Amino acid sequence: MSDLVLLNPGPACTSPGVREAMLRGDLCHREPEFADLMGRLRTSLARCLGVAGTHETVLITGSGTAAMETAVIGSVRAGRKLLVVDNGVYGARLLSMAEAHGVETVVVEGPWTRPVDPGAIADLLRSDGRIDAVACVHHETTTGLLNPIAEIGAIVRDHEAVFLVDAISSTGIESPDLAEVHADIVCGTANKGLHGVPGVSFLLLSTAKGTGRVAAAPRRSVYLDPAAQLRSQQAGDIPFTPAVQTCYALDEAIAQYEGAGGYEARLRLYRERAAVVRAGFARLDLPVLIEEPYRANSVTALGLPAGITYRALHDELKQRGYVIYAGQGRLSETHFRIATMGEIPMPRLVELEGALEESIRHLTKARGE
Ligand SMILES: Cc1ncc(COP(=O)(O)O)c(C=O)c1O
Missing domain, CATH: 3.90.1150.10 (Aspartate Aminotransferase, domain 1)
Structure with missing residues (x-):
């Protein structure tokens, strides 16, 4: 085969070097060698995706859906709402995650074949002061449609709300560059455009708004708790057993991405x-x-x-x-x-x-x- x-x-084909990296050897995640690997990944992900200096990385063991759910949970304070753009299967998934965790939502629905209208989001943000976050999928993999995240980011920036972007199928391979989008909570994954293997995903949290927001949101999950993960990873630790071999592969995939x-x-x-x-x-x-x-x-x-x-x-x-x-x-x-x-x-x-x-x-x- x-x-x-x-x-x-996704899962997408990988290079021989990425597959070989998974054989670097067994490693306990409480050893300094894992702290080095995690620290390198946290830095290199933000750097290679254009947000070094503005965003902090949180590594998540789990597929892209785990990153989405961690992001949704961490984006909204108690008693506030999440505005979700629903114009495909992944927008609908963000919505069902909010519902599963009892987060109140406002939905901007659109046809599957057209980008969402940023004006509709601007109107709702102006009229509803309880909207605490706006969530949008950049590339709706359902159809191959791109949503206008730079325009939406420019709108959300002027509000207290944070901007959550599911960039799982767009990081590294679509424009605009994340550096040009005022996104506060970005979801990405090791596989897809970065050419790693599945099993590890990540959040990029803006230090302007994203890190503060996940700290202010109530704790809605034990495993998918972005604030606890961030605190722990900033201290060089990780709360639960990570997918070590997938991290090795991602380390090599990023080296190849930057090398090319x-x-x-x-x-x-x-x-x-x-x-x-x-x-x-x-x-x-x-x-x-x-x-x-x-x-x-x-x-x-x-x-x-x-x-x-x-x-x-x-x-x-x-x-x-x-x-x-x-x-x-x-x-x-x-x-x-x-x-x-x-x-x-x-x-x-x-x-x-x-x-x-x-x-x-x-x-x-x-x-x-
Ligand atoms: C835009 C988008 N979001 C989320 C996901 C979910 O990722 P996973 O299947 O790795 O859980 C996918 C997967 O294709 C996706 O394309």
């Missing part, structure tokens, strides 16, 4: 990949769900060709060396997704068009057309 190209939006030119270089690479695969989709008449100006670099949601199911297309492409991904939620019967995240040799992306064409031709012939 080693030369299967994963075109799902950092954010600008990775952004360029992802744009090149998007251009290559989307030119192929256009030649094959596969309709892209999201209009050009709102498209993320790394995920394309495409309409399924007439009469072909996702399962059949998936199986054909897997035989040809590619794992594609289903449409999510209400798009599951009509769309499929192709993600170009992780370590993928460019020639394999160039060859994808041919594999798609052959798969569609084969399935169409099998239906007797």
Whole structure:
């Protein structure tokens, strides 16, 4: 299975160096060597994502969803509300997390194919003084849609509210650069655009507002407590057993990211990949769900060709060396997704068009057309 190209939006393919890093050896997290590793990761994550000096990193053992839930819990003070942008599956997940923890919410709902209107958020912030945080997904991986986080950040900045951004599928690979967004609580993950392995996620907390806010929010969970995690990690400790080997892999993934030119270089690479695969989709008449100006670099949601199911297309492409991904939620019967995240040799992306064409031709012939 080693030369299967994963075109799902995480876990993404990793480099040999990242996989080898997991074999650095057994390590107790109470030893100084782990404190060094954690300290290095906390610094390098903020640095490589453009927020060194303005944000503090909190490492979280758990997938991206653990980071989202820690962020939601830590963003709102008692008796206040969370404004959630819901225009995809991950916005809806933020909302259900708030509900699960008894945090009152205000929802700005939007169609899945359009970015949220920042004006709607500005109006609500002006009219409702109890809104304590605004939560928005940057890249809705559901559809490959980008929300306008820089514009929203500029609005939230003028209020007491904090700005929570789920950047799990955008860190390091989408614009704007986090340095240009006034985000106070950013969720990210080791896998996806950073090319580490799954199992560790993180928060970036702005020292202007984010660190103070997580300290002021009530404690709503024992494991996912951002204030306790921050205090402990600032002192070089970590409260619970971390995913040590995943941290090794992330350490190597960041070294490779920075060694290859950092954010600008990775952004360029992802744009090149998007251009290559989307030119192929256009030649094959596969309709892209999201209009050009709102498209993320790394995920394309495409309409399924007439009469072909996702399962059949998936199986054909897997035989040809590619794992594609289903449409999510209400798009599951009509769309499929192709993600170009992780370590993928460019020639394999160039060859994808041919594999798609052959798969569609084969399935169409099998239906007797
Ligand atoms: C935008 C976004 N948020 C959150 C998550 C959840 O991450 P995980 O599956 O690692 O828990 C994902 C996963 O694809 C995502 O794309």
